[in-house]
Amino acid sequence: MSEDGFDRTFTELFPTPVLVARVPDHETLNKELKREIDAVRNATPNGRPEAWSCDVYTTFHSNFSLHHQAGFSRLTSRFMEGATEFAKGLSYPMHENDLSIEVCWLNIYGRNQWQERHNHSAHPIVAIYYAAAPPNCSSLILHSEHADTMLRPQYLGSDQVDHLSIKIDPEPGMMVVFNGHLRHSCTANNIDEERISVSANFNINLKPE
Numbered sequence: 001m002s003e004d005g006f007d008r009t010f011t012e013l014f015p016t017p018v019l020v021a022r023v024p025d026h027e028t029l030n031k032e033l034k035r036e037i038d039a040v041r042n043a044t045p046n047g048r049p050e051a052w053s054c055d056v057y058t059t060f061h062s063n064f065s066l067h068h069q070a071g072f073s074r075l076t077s078r079f080m081e082g083a084t085e086f087a088k089g090l091s092y093p094m095h096e097n098d099l100s101i102e103v104c105w106l107n108i109y110g111r112n113q114w115q116e117r118h119n120h121s122a123h124p125i126v127a128i129y130y131a132a133a134p135p136n137c138s139s140l141i142l143h144s145e146h147a148d149t150m151l152r153p154q155y156l157g158s159d160q161v162d163h164l165s166i167k168i169d170p171e172p173g174m175m176v177v178f179n180g181h182l183r184h185s186c187t188a189n190n191i192d193e194e195r196i197s198v199s200a201n202f203n204i205n206l207k208p209e
């Protein structure tokens with residue numbers, strides 16, 4: 001009870017869970033991946049869906065089974081670890097074997113390329129891994145689920161709780177994991193070097209009792 005007798009409690013409900021991990025020995029992993037990624041890219045036309053406004057090279061519709069390719073097996077294991085950690089953080093009642101990758105694809109951002117706001121609502125968990133993330137490359141923006149509907153005063157400062165969006169600057173070897181409903185986008189890649197990410201959509205298949 002406060003001194004003035006006015007009992008009050010401030011809580012922040014309905015959090016937006018995000019896991020940011022750094023994969024160990026990512027230099028070696030990314031070196032291996034580069035060869036595989038170059039091979040995929042040389043063999044695969046741009047699979048950018050027509051509905052996308054953005055300009056980016058993606059295998060989203062042209063090769064979404066990278067997790068079944070031998071050259072991506074180490075990354076696939078890391079994806080499973082990252083998604084398992086995320087699920088543990090949420091206290092999901094599941095064994096890690098119940099997690100599976102349904103689709104896994106490549107995204108390459110050249111100069112001025114970007115990604116519009118979207119989500120992966122058909123999947124409970126999404127993971128992004130950065131195989132190449134040069135300094136000052138395109139940022140990942142995570143958007144508040146309330147951004148379009150809440151009434152809020154003018155932005156008051158960096159300590160404000162109700163942010164509309166949060167920026168994550170990718171680093172080589174970084175993995176970001178979040179729920180598939182969370183909307184996200186990528187800013188324009190304003191450098192000449194390419195930013196390369198591999199994304200994975202997970203399913204959760206609960207074991208029968």
Ligand SMILES: [Fe+2]
Pocket residue numbers: 118119120184199
């Ligand atoms: Fe995405």
